[in-house]
Amino acid sequence: MAKSAPISPLAPKSFPRVPDIAGVRFATAEAGIRYHGRRDVFLALLDPGTTVAGVFTRSRCPSAPVEWCRAVLQGGKARALVVNSGNANAFTGLKGREAVKLTADFAARDIGCTPEEIFLASTGVIGEPLSADKFGAVMKGLVASAKPGDWIDAARAIMTTDTFPKLAWKRVMLDGKPVIIAGIAKGAGMIQPDMATMLSFVFTDAPIAADILQMILKPAADKTLNCVTVDSDTSTSDTLIAFATGKASAVAPITRMDRRAGQMRRALTAVLGELAQMIARDGEGARKFITVEVSGAKSARSAKHIARAIANSPLVKTAIAGEDANWGRVVMAVGKAGEPAERDRLSIRFGDIRVAHLGERDPAYDEAAVSAYMKNDEIVIGVDLGLGRGRAHMWTCDLTKEYVAINGDYRS
Numbered sequence: 001m002a003k004s005a006p007i008s009p010l011a012p013k014s015f016p017r018v019p020d021i022a023g024v025r026f027a028t029a030e031a032g033i034r035y036h037g038r039r040d041v042f043l044a045l046l047d048p049g050t051t052v053a054g055v056f057t058r059s060r061c062p063s064a065p066v067e068w069c070r071a072v073l074q075g076g077k078a079r080a081l082v083v084n085s086g087n088a089n090a091f092t093g094l095k096g097r098e099a100v101k102l103t104a105d106f107a108a109r110d111i112g113c114t115p116e117e118i119f120l121a122s123t124g125v126i127g128e129p130l131s132a133d134k135f136g137a138v139m140k141g142l143v144a145s146a147k148p149g150d151w152i153d154a155a156r157a158i159m160t161t162d163t164f165p166k167l168a169w170k171r172v173m174l175d176g177k178p179v180i181i182a183g184i185a186k187g188a189g190m191i192q193p194d195m196a197t198m199l200s201f202v203f204t205d206a207p208i209a210a211d212i213l214q215m216i217l218k219p220a221a222d223k224t225l226n227c228v229t230v231d232s233d234t235s236t237s238d239t240l241i242a243f244a245t246g247k248a249s250a251v252a253p254i255t256r257m258d259r260r261a262g263q264m265r266r267a268l269t270a271v272l273g274e275l276a277q278m279i280a281r282d283g284e285g286a287r288k289f290i291t292v293e294v295s296g297a298k299s300a301r302s303a304k305h306i307a308r309a310i311a312n313s314p315l316v317k318t319a320i321a322g323e324d325a326n327w328g329r330v331v332m333a334v335g336k337a338g339e340p341a342e343r344d345r346l347s348i349r350f351g352d353i354r355v356a357h358l359g360e361r362d363p364a365y366d367e368a369a370v371s372a373y374m375k376n377d378e379i380v381i382g383v384d385l386g387l388g389r390g391r392a393h394m395w396t397c398d399l400t401k402e403y404v405a406i407n408g409d410y411r412s
Contacts, residue, residue, distance in 0.1 A: 010281035010289050010377060010397075011164040018169045018182045020148035022205045023047035023245025027146040028157040029138040034086025034124055041138055042157040044081040044201065045111065045146040050245045052078040052119065053214035055195040055221050057238030063090035065120040066239060068100045072116045076210030078243055079117040080107050081201060082135065083158050085186070086124040090236040095129050102132035110143040121199050121239045123186060124160050155184040158199055161406055162188045162282055168274035172267040174260050177251045179206045181267050185275040189284040189407060191230035192312070193221075193238050200225060200240045200275055206264060207246035208254040215257060216265035217242050224272035227304075229396050230283035231403070232312040242268070280395040285402025288320050290395070293382045297390030302339040304392035309337035310381060317399035320379055325370040327355045330381060345386030350379065 024046060028039040054073050056066045082103060089096045104115035111118075122130065155165030169182035183202035191198060221240055246253070254260050281289050292311045297303035310316055310333040319326040327348050334341050344359035351373050354362045373379075 007163045008282045008286055010286055012278070015152055015165065015167060016169060018151040018167055019180055021180050021182060021203050021245065022247035023050060024148065024203050024243070025146035026149040026151070026154045027142040028153050029142050031084065031134040031138050033084050033130070033134055039153065039157045040085045041135065041142070042083045042154050043142040043146060044154070044203070044243070045143065046079050046081070046243055047245050047247065048079065050078045050243050051076055051208060051210040051213055052241060052243050053210060053217045054239065054241040055218055056240070057235060058194045059234050059236050059238070061091060061236050063088050063122060063237045064092060064096035064100045065089055065122045066237060067097070068104070069119050069121070069239065069241065072119065075116050077117055078119055079111055079113040081119045081121070081241065081243070082107055083121045083199065083201070084123075084135070085158050085160050087122060087128050087130045088124045088126050088237050089122040089130040090126045092127065092129055099130045099132040103135045106132065106136045106139045110140050119241055121237065121241075123158065123199050123237050126236060151182065151184060155186070158184070158186045160186065160188070161284055162186050164282060166275050166278040166282070168271045170267045170270050172263050174206065174251050174263060177248060179248045179251060180204060181206070181264070181271050183271050183275055185279060187279040188282045189230060189403075190233045190235045191228060191279060191283065192232045192234050193225050193228060194234045195221065195226070195238060195240070198235050198238060200272070202240075202242040202268065202271060204242070204244050205246070205248040206244050206254065207248060207251055208244045208261070208264065212254055212257060212261055213242055213244055216261060216268060220265055220269040220272050223269055224276040227394050228276045228280050229308060229311045229394060230280065277395055280397050283397035283403075284406045285400040286397035287377075287400055288398040289378045290317075290320055290397060291378070291380045292394040292396065293380060294385070294393070295383070295391045296385040296387055297392070298340045298388045299390040300392055301390070303390040305339050306334055306337045306341070306383065306385070307392045307394040309333045310383065311394040311396035314399055317396065320374070321398035321400045323371070323374040325350055325355065325367070325374050330383065331356070334383060340387055341385055342387065347384040347386065349382040350374065
């Protein structure tokens with residue numbers, strides 16, 4: 001088993017007290033899937049009538065749970081979510097698909113619903129068979145013990161190389177009535193989400209139709225979770241699922257894209273934005289949290305490609321780790337992105353300090369001031385291409401020796 005890493009220095013100083021959500025109950029258990037002496041299975045038990053939406057990895061090698069969720073998502077209803085850490089159940093062939101079906105059967109049997117109302121997610125080592133019997137051994141106890149509960153325990157149960165649990169919540173007022181949106185996430189390595197993040201689950205008591213929930217989930221993910229990269233690698237297991245129990249008191253159902261749906265989208269985006277930044281802050285071996293801001297691009301799409309090229313550059317990330325204001329590496333990353341760029345219109349800043357302007361070093365460049373800025377835990381790299389109105393951002397972290405150590409002995 002991989003050695004546990006010390007808690008990231010970028011971890012939050014405290015965790016929020018997330019309120020209970022009507023219609024949602026949690027339980028965790030130690031199933032011994034890979035880890036010993038810690039809980040590695042999480043159950044969210046959902047009241048009848050819960051609607052569901054999801055987005056998943058676009059990897060051509062998706063895990064068996066991702067394939068299962070894509071299929072059952074069409075029904076629009078959910079009664080439970082079962083998540084395990086330690087084994088991704090990816091690249092496991094027919095055995096992996098059988099394990100997923102059996103796990104759903106176990107949960108449906110003990111809950112009293114159909115297997116198609118059970119959603120599953122797995123994270124951990126790829127290519128190792130996963131025995132459904134381990135879920136069968138703990139499922140009855142999970143269902144019996146589920147209660148409105150400890151969000152931190154739930155977030156811890158889905159961690160792999162994460163060093164801290166990730167959770168966030170918001171309250172939104174719909175027609176003067178309070179609605180809660182809360183979520184958990186995990187992710188520290190193999191992070192460049194393409195549709196979602198490694199694992200992220202959001203719950204709300206809002207009464208919202210499944211198709212409307214789907215319509216607000218995708219753009220929220222694009223502005224948040226799809227703006228994170230740790231190491232440019234897209235997981236086989238990227239999963240983002242949202243569940244709406246409809247139990248909020250005296251709130252009329254949301255059945256179309258109206259003003260209230262817009263309020264929900266904004267609150268959902270805020271929750272996912274907090275979770276996304278926590279993932280970057282917990283990047284394997286991370287010591288610096290980096291925001292890349294690109295403006296003046298030909299289009300938003302072009303800006304995002306350039307921002308991602310900067311955020312993924314090992315040379316940029318190692319320079320930040322070494323507290324070296326090597327803006328030449330940012331120039332390199334812009335140039336290699338394959339997007340419209342003109343050298344003599346390009347400006348670059350670190351924080352509020354402009355280091356390059358119109359294709360050359362800024363006349364007021366002060367190495368001492370920039371070096372002092374680079375010692376901060378949080379670094380902002382700003383790039384203005386001077387070509388248009390396209391803007392985008394990415395969140396990432398530095399690349400340190402610890403990243404190599406963590407991944408070098410991940411299966412050891």
